Amino acid sequence: MEIDFSKIEKKWQKKWEDGKIFEVKENPKKKKFYVLEMYPYPSGSGLHIGHAFNYTIGDIIARMKIMQGFNVLHPMGFDSFGLPAENAAIKAKSHPKIFTEEAIANYITQQKALGITYDWRRMVETHKPDYYKWDQWIFLKMFEKGLAYKKKSSVNWCRMCGTVLANEQVKNGACWRHEDINVEIKQLEQWFFKITDYADELYEKIDTLENWPDRIKAMQKNWIGKSHGTEIQFEINGEKWPIFTTRPDTIFGVTFMVISAQHPRLMELVTNEQKKEVEKFLKKLKSTSEKELADLEKAGVFTGSYAINPITKEKVPVWAGNFVVADYGAGMVMAVPAHDQRDFEFAEKYEIPVKIVIQPEEHLSPERMTEAYTGSGKLVNSEGFDGLHNEEAKEHIAIYLKEKKLGKKVINYKLRDWLISRQRFWGTPIPIIYCDKCGIVPVPEKDLPVKLPDNIKFKSEKNPLIDNKEFVNVKCPKCKGNAKRETDTMDTFVNSSWYFFRYCDAKNSKEIFEKKKTKYWMPIDLYIGGAEHACMHLIYFRFYTKFLRDLGLTDLDEPTQNLFNQGMIHGEDGFVMSKSRGNVIDPLDVSKKYSADTLRMFLVSVSSPDRDSSWSSTGIESMHKFVNKFINFVLEIKKGKSSEKAESKINKAIKEITNDIEGMQYNLAIIKIRQLTDSLSEEKEISKKDTEKIIKIITPFCPHIAEELWEKLGNKSFISLEKWPVADEKKINEKLEEQEKAVESLIGDINNVLKIVGEKNKVSIYVIPKEKEIYEDATETIRKKTNLDVSIYSVNDKDKYDPENKSKKAKLGKPAIYLE
RNA sequence: GCGGAUAUGCCGGAGUGGUCAAACGGGACAGACUCAAAAUCUGUUGGCUUAGUGCCUACAAAGGUUCGAAUCCUUUUAUCCGCACCA
Numbered sequence: 001m002e003i004d005f006s007k008i009e010k011k012w013q014k015k016w017e018d019g020k021i022f023e024v025k026e027n028p029k030k031k032k033f034y035v036l037e038m039y040p041y042p043s044g045s046g047l048h049i050g051h052a053f054n055y056t057i058g059d060i061i062a063r064m065k066i067m068q069g070f071n072v073l074h075p076m077g078f079d080s081f082g083l084p085a086e087n088a089a090i091k092a093k094s095h096p097k098i099f100t101e102e103a104i105a106n107y108i109t110q111q112k113a114l115g116i117t118y119d120w121r122r123m124v125e126t127h128k129p130d131y132y133k134w135d136q137w138i139f140l141k142m143f144e145k146g147l148a149y150k151k152k153s154s155v156n157w158c159r160m161c162g163t164v165l166a167n168e169q170v171k172n173g174a175c176w177r178h179e180d181i182n183v184e185i186k187q188l189e190q191w192f193f194k195i196t197d198y199a200d201e202l203y204e205k206i207d208t209l210e211n212w213p214d215r216i217k218a219m220q221k222n223w224i225g226k227s228h229g230t231e232i233q234f235e236i237n238g239e240k241w242p243i244f245t246t247r248p249d250t251i252f253g254v255t256f257m258v259i260s261a262q263h264p265r266l267m268e269l270v271t272n273e274q275k276k277e278v279e280k281f282l283k284k285l286k287s288t289s290e291k292e293l294a295d296l297e298k299a300g301v302f303t304g305s306y307a308i309n310p311i312t313k314e315k316v317p318v319w320a321g322n323f324v325v326a327d328y329g330a331g332m333v334m335a336v337p338a339h340d341q342r343d344f345e346f347a348e349k350y351e352i353p354v355k356i357v358i359q360p361e362e363h364l365s366p367e368r369m370t371e372a373y374t375g376s377g378k379l380v381n382s383e384g385f386d387g388l389h390n391e392e393a394k395e396h397i398a399i400y401l402k403e404k405k406l407g408k409k410v411i412n413y414k415l416r417d418w419l420i421s422r423q424r425f426w427g428t429p430i431p432i433i434y435c436d437k438c439g440i441v442p443v444p445e446k447d448l449p450v451k452l453p454d455n456i457k458f459k460s461e462k463n464p465l466i467d468n469k470e471f472v473n474v475k476c477p478k479c480k481g482n483a484k485r486e487t488d489t490m491d492t493f494v495n496s497s498w499y500f501f502r503y504c505d506a507k508n509s510k511e512i513f514e515k516k517k518t519k520y521w522m523p524i525d526l527y528i529g530g531a532e533h534a535c536m537h538l539i540y541f542r543f544y545t546k547f548l549r550d551l552g553l554t555d556l557d558e559p560t561q562n563l564f565n566q567g568m569i570h571g572e573d574g575f576v577m578s579k580s581r582g583n584v585i586d587p588l589d590v591s592k593k594y595s596a597d598t599l600r601m602f603l604v605s606v607s608s609p610d611r612d613s614s615w616s617s618t619g620i621e622s623m624h625k626f627v628n629k630f631i632n633f634v635l636e637i638k639k640g641k642s643s644e645k646a647e648s649k650i651n652k653a654i655k656e657i658t659n660d661i662e663g664m665q666y667n668l669a670i671i672k673i674r675q676l677t678d679s680l681s682e683e684k685e686i687s688k689k690d691t692e693k694i695i696k697i698i699t700p701f702c703p704h705i706a707e708e709l710w711e712k713l714g715n716k717s718f719i720s721l722e723k724w725p726v727a728d729e730k731k732i733n734e735k736l737e738e739q740e741k742a743v744e745s746l747i748g749d750i751n752n753v754l755k756i757v758g759e760k761n762k763v764s765i766y767v768i769p770k771e772k773e774i775y776e777d778a779t780e781t782i783r784k785k786t787n788l789d790v791s792i793y794s795v796n797d798k799d800k801y802d803p804e805n806k807s808k809k810a811k812l813g814k815p816a817i818y819l820e
Numbered sequence: 821g822c823g824g825a826u827a828u829g830c831c832g833g834a835g836u837g838g839u840c841a842a843a844c845g846g847g848a849c850a851g852a853c854u855c856a857a858a859a860u861c862u863g864u865u866g867g868c869u870u871a872g873u874g875c876c877u878a879c880a881a882a883g884g885u886u887c888g889a890a891u892c893c894u895u896u897u898a899u900c901c902g903c904a905c906c907a
Contacts, residue, residue: 215824328906671844749872
């Protein structure tokens with residue numbers, strides 16, 4: 001039968017929409033299930049295959065859950081602030097809003113064409129004032145709590161983006177959007193969110209995230225980088241300077257100190273004699289980018305100052321070095337060349353003494369060392385601590401330092417505060433006013449939102465807000481005097497840090513969301529997206545959830561316990577899809593050529609959805625054949641009574657497929673659907689009820705076709721809302737399956753012998769009496785599959801035809817055969 | 821350097837202690853149908869051997885645990901990814 005896929009897709013999409021069947025509201029009587037795919041940035045080029053994959057993964061489970069009777073929240077929205085639209089607007093001398101809204105309209109059309117169960121009433125678009133108003137509101141709350149602050153510091157600048165970037169947006173020293181552009185370090189005054197206040201909770205709660213991929217959890221731990229150590233006060237020029245170390249046990253081995261060349265107070269330590277040298281060194285450093293810095297040989301210059309070791313009272317030189325990170329720990333380290341490789345290399349280069357304070361079994365001596373000894377051992381040259389194992393010594397020395405008020409135990413994090421200012425137009429305006437009299441004044445809540453003006457002129461790449469007098473000039477909310485607005489906007493990751501809360505109450509104009517509503521829907525039961533957000537969005541959205549909790553807006557510690565990382569779909573050539581490679585597959589082309597259902601099926605059939613896979617044109621072709629085969633099977637099979645065997649198979653399939661979908665092993669579910677269809681096509685008839693069950697279990701994968709078939713069987717309802725079948729365990733008959741296998745193996749044997757002895761016409765089969773029925777029932781199948789005349793005899797049958805006395809070879813489960 | 825993941829037949833990928841020469845799909849080959857092709861259907865697809873058998877070699881490599889391992893343990897190697905001079 002010829003199916004007009006595109007026609008039935010449109011038909012059912014319209015019916016679903018008209019029937020509002022995927023629109024949901026809170027219902028305390030029903031169990032909720034919140035499934036969320038990461039919302040997209042609406043780019044001008046439309047949906048790509050990764051989007052289609054992402055949405056399909058979510059839709060399959062959403063559809064099954066709906067049919068299982070859950071109240072399923074499955075929303076979609078757009079992360080619609082961002083640079084590409086702004087850059088396009090600059091080029092076209094237009095407004096980014098125009099590009100953005102066109103792109104969104106296009107996305108919605110394309111998303112609808114995939115037949116996804118979104119509740120479109122809940123759509124959020126982050127560029128709309130009714131959304132970003134609440135971004136600003138959160139900012140004000142952060143400001144109130146001291147978590148939003150302005151500070152001058154070294155920040156990452158991308159000249160292509162024309163703005164500063166958060167630490168999380170710097171990859172390998174380059175901009176996350178421009179991998180060939182190394183970021184520059186600039187000293188700028190910028191707005192930060194104090195995410196470090198939550199560093200400990202963000203770190204510790206990672207272990208509670210049961211269903212997050214290990215990889216993501218490891219990446220976040222690594223990124224937050226919690227380490228236990230000791231802060232020790234060294235005296236330099238009569239002033240106390242703290243350093244951070246994880247190795248207080250080596251304090252007697254300190255032979256010099258190194259302060260970061262980027263340390264803001266470096267010059268305070270530089271003596272007049274050394275000033276020239278240091279400046280020369282700094283100048284040379286400045287011309288190297290951060291990326292090159294990483295590969296650079298350790299180098300430094302003597303500052304002229306000396307530090308006093310708080311325990312030994314020894315005077316050691318303080319150097320400025322290129323390998324010390326300025327904003328980690330104290331930006332200065334105590335250097336123990338004998339027991340730290342970096343210090344060792346540095347000491348070797350500048351001929352600084354090496355002092356061994358930890359001795360392992362195999363005796364070390366400074367002259368023979370070619371690298372630092374970082375292992376364990378007993379303390380030596382350490383006065384009263386000599387003889388202690390170094391692990392014990394860590395503890396003892398820390399206590400000693402604490403008693404003498406020379407140091408204390410501390411915890412350090414690699415995580416830095418989140419730099420949220422962006423020197424760009426197309427983002428949420430930071431709701432801050434600068435007044436000459438009153439200083440930094442937050443915009444009062446009642447004046448929110450601070451709207452982006454429609455009337456703007458782009459001049460080069462400069463943020464047009466700066467020249468927009470109507471925007472900039474404002475009265476100070478405190479003194480009513482003339483004041484100016486902040487013109488920086490917020491990082492777009494701010495918008496995506498709480499959008500999942502807003503879906504629960506997307507149209508609320510009075511408050512950010514109603515707590516009662518989010519209490520019903522949250523947490524997200526399944527969050528689906530790519531792994532590229534591991535150390536960006538996926539940290540930020542945890543941070544925001546904690547902050548909103550502390551505001552009392554939610555009781556949740558974590559936004560979701562279940563994170564699913566989809567794999568990447570590569571081109572047919574195995575490479576990442578890219579225009580320049582010409583291996584891009586457009587999901588819309590595919591669904592037009594085959595069907596949306598074929599595309600959905602294919603996307604999740606190649607391998608487990610969390611794995612990378614490659615596009616395959618033969619694969620989609622084959623899936624399309626299967627889809628057609630399935631349709632024909634359902635329509636053509638005689639609706640009568642199901643055999644026991646068919647019932648067993650159907651129920652077993654229901655059971656297994658339900659588990660596979662639940663476990664997101666869609667590829668396995670599809671294999672089972674294929675197997676079921678293949679084996680049932682041998683049946684003469686199947687009951688209408690069973691046929692309907694089969695259509696139901698394919699509904700999450702092929703919703704349009706399922707609806708159409710459901711209707712063709714005479715049903716008036718939506719299959720999408722029908723009850724998911726539950727396997728009747730009693731009908732699963734393993735014995736029948738075994739018997740079927742036995743018959744198959746017999747057929748295999750016959751064919752095998754035929755191969756050896758050549759063509760024959762007739763087969764006589766001798767079976768153990770109690771098995772006779774099994775094989776007799778299969779006579780027709782055997783005949784069909786071997787193309788032979790089939791006679792079946794019981795071995796104890798006296799009248800059997802058995803000229804070569806083969807029957808005596810028969811065994812249980814393995815009949816004897818005679819071919820002629 | 822640190823951390824995470826992966827390694828299965830021509831290919832993609834199932835398979836976590838025996839029922840595994842290994843699901844399912846792709847590809848290839850052979851056959852049926854057809855004037856022919858497409859579609860569809862059937863079979864074969866590690867080696868040798870054989871009236872349906874038996875044996876050997878196999879699940880990155882090497883060891884080990886076990887009556888028994890693709891599956892468990894140890895080590896090694898390779899690939900991919902993330903962080904990276906974090907003291």
